[in-house]
Amino acid sequence: MDGGRGISNLSEWAHSLLTLSPERTLFVSGGESVSSTAFHEQVSLFRGGITRAGIMPDQIVAVACERNLRSVAAVFACFCDGALPFLFDPRQDPETCAKLFDSLRISGLVLGENQESGFFASRLPYLKWSGEIHGVTPKTGVTAQHVAGGFLLHTAGTCGLPRAFQHSAAAVNWQANALIANLRLKPGLETWFTGSLASPANFSFALCATLKAGGTVVLDEPENALHEEPKLNGNQRILVMAQARDEESWNADRLLKLKGRLSSILVTDFPLTESYCTTLISATDGVVWSGFSTAECAGFLALNTVPGVWPVESVGRPLAGSEIVIFGNDGEQLGNNQPGRLAYKFAPRPEKVTSLTFQGKEQSSPFTFTGDWALVDDNDFLYILGNEKALFFKAGFIVKALEIEDAIRNASGLSDAVVFAVHDDETESEIAAVVSFTGETTRLAEAISILESRIPRYKVPERLAQIESFSRTPSGKKKRFGFATPPKYAPVEKAAVTSPEHGEGN
Template sequence: MTVTRADRIDLRFAAVAARNAARTAVSDAGGEASYLELDWLADAVAHRLAGRTGPGRLVALRVARTRYAPGAVLGILRSGAAYVPVDPGYPAARQEYLLKDSGCELVVSDSGLLDGEIQVAKAGPFVVATRSGSGPEGAPGVRRVPDDTAYVIHTSGSTGAPKGCVIGHGQVLALLDAAVPLLGTGPDDVWTLFHSLSFDFSVWELWGPLLYGGHTVVVDRETATEPAEFARLLASRGVTVLNQVPSAFRNLTAEAIAEKVRLPALRRVVFGGESLIPADVRRWWASGIAPDAELINMYGITETTVHVTYCPLTPAVLEGTAPGRTPLGRPLPHLSVSLRDAGGRPVPAGEQGEIWVGGSGVGNGYMGRPELTGQRFVDPGDGSGRHYRSGDWAVADENGLLYYAGRQDGQVKLRGFRIELGEIEAALRAVPGVSGAACLVTDSPHGDQSLTAYVVAEREAVPASTVRRALAERLPAHMMPQRIRYLDRLPVTHNGKLDRAALAA
């Protein structure tokens, strides 16, 4: 596919950098870089890649969260290639899987080299290395993607091994052109790059500021995992746009309240990545942490380029939301959302259906998995074009407003009953004094299965007997947890999502 200036992230950035050369583009705990300096670093990386890669090729990106990281991303894009993020904090086995699955011939790294990688060039803090075993052009291990691909990000799911989602430059720019004007952000805004580059939320955090003359504060991994430190960083840097997964936001709110941190500069908080918890939003409002900040829920999917819907949150919106549901609002202008039954037919208003997403943000499928791509990226044959079948349930009210209702694969079957864990978790969070909750199916030493609830609460103030009485008022007997465990905080993954594996362990 032939791409034009308007289609490419790196070329749009170059135009912005030319107009804002002296302005701060990125900063971290160690310093800052101007738009001109970031542009120079991108050029250096692209120069070292020249002749070694190009359109339709993939380059692995294994870098720490520093002010230099955006330069590596831009350099790969400027070389014509697409990047495959490999978080250096991931376990070695997962890193190796991502590298093998993507078949990258080259790696850009500031985090050392792995076995079989040989340095061939250096650009600023980065080295460019070849990967032995990736094979010559056309060998089975080498992946080809469409020439306009910007990145391939792997996403986990219920289907087993992580799968690489192929996303193009045009799909990213369609998102930004549609969503940034809704936020009303621009060159005077300060964003954080909080999430790993291996999580697609980072795409929004990078280009939301950098393609509009803004400033990105890169949050290192250690600070991102310490909510109190992160809260102080937000205050000291005058951050105006914050993007958070709800699990991380819950921890941030608790620590900001405990430390009496105030964020008067904050104007926007954007949620994504998992279901919103209304109680957390109300707690934030009541605390007065950021009195001028608008809170916005943006449901999204990696396969449809980060964000799909836009929903400003107000007390009235939350009051009108049924328990166990999350307000999603309406589709972004470049996308369409329809709710459909198992046969692909639209369901009436008020009925639960699967979210199908169409429009210019829909990705190019799964890398090297044509069968799975055909199952999830479909054309319903009604003239509406190609859609992505999300596997998420939602309902629409009479005004067309969307409400998330859970995952198709979020159900468990226990003793013959189908149980939605999200419904139990919503009931747990409704117990006064419980600030966070999760529920899992766990195995007993005798081999049978039961429900275990995990709550963030003071055991003395909210004893298990109180929790059980409250649940019994809302849930049938087969949905009652057999065990209740108390935690200081719910564990989260590198991406800020609830870490159910850590709970299970």
């Protein structure tokens, strides 16, 4: 549903989410399922308001982070039109919010249910729009003019003047992918949130990960509604606990009533005691994930506090208290602007329960590898070059799997492919390909010969297997994993290919 290659552009991703699967349930609000079509109608109204107010791409619209469809629709309207949504906590003091809005020079403002627009209008005379959507002409389609990639902004902290953080589309994509991988999110999952949704970073990134994975975000309060839900039958239901008071309000009695109704729990923003860890584990048959923010649980390390200077291709700078290192294949630490394997570690937190360390696993090394190829530039901005499954070393060069797949699709007789690495030692890899073939098998050697004339020899697959067609996810994406290692390809044998058997992931 995200085009198969990630959230490279927030505007295009949002539009595809609204249009590609019209009947898909994106949200549950007030006990009612909200389809992509119904949500699209609400987003179109907010887009009409943005257009009528004359808000241009790259201008900021502040949106109160509340438990309702209105807030989420306003965020997606900003995505579609290239405006920058700024999620803020509506519980903050109005004067504090006004100071923050003024420092960012916002152009639009979608307030919470209990906030007064007049107060902010008197303090922000340059404000173009106060979130009105009555009588506007709905707007659909993709806006041609928008910030390349797009940004998502949010507040952090409720004491004093909170800080404003921003995230590029590359950052949102990495965060979502990390949560999907670490929480093993699958299509059809449900994500619930305790307490107020006014923790913008936790809500916004869990929302993006859930929708990207093909799931549904439940906006209803879980305190009572969760107990009425049917028990799980192979489905996923995740409870995100992101309020400091959750440990008190979600006690053992309440959690144990949810036994069989939760597949996993994600705990953020408060330290876990050993006794409460035991309570959480008792409430679910799945994994309990813990971290001091959704970002940490996802392995997402990058934030930026200086809007306007973040390169859009970068995922940002490291979080305070974290250390990023780029390693070469032989284990040496690399310098700036050198691509390699991304690893990180967080500063020790003595209050953190050792039995529930990062990603729910004991760490034997101070560094955790993310599974990404990356580099850090001279200004400490982090760039993700690709996943280790899609980017690998061959003959001393970095090889992109997608580049080879594109070449295969353009070769005579080959319709599609999945390319991955088979590691033959610590530094080198063999290139393997599973292909679907439109012609006769005996002409496969001819197709490979054409491929060799178009790409360097070291990029031509050395292992090859053939299937009739690729399996697809419910959102239409090609399934890329679960193939057995293909056999060595011998051109002289012409038809020396076999169908791969599905087994463990490569």
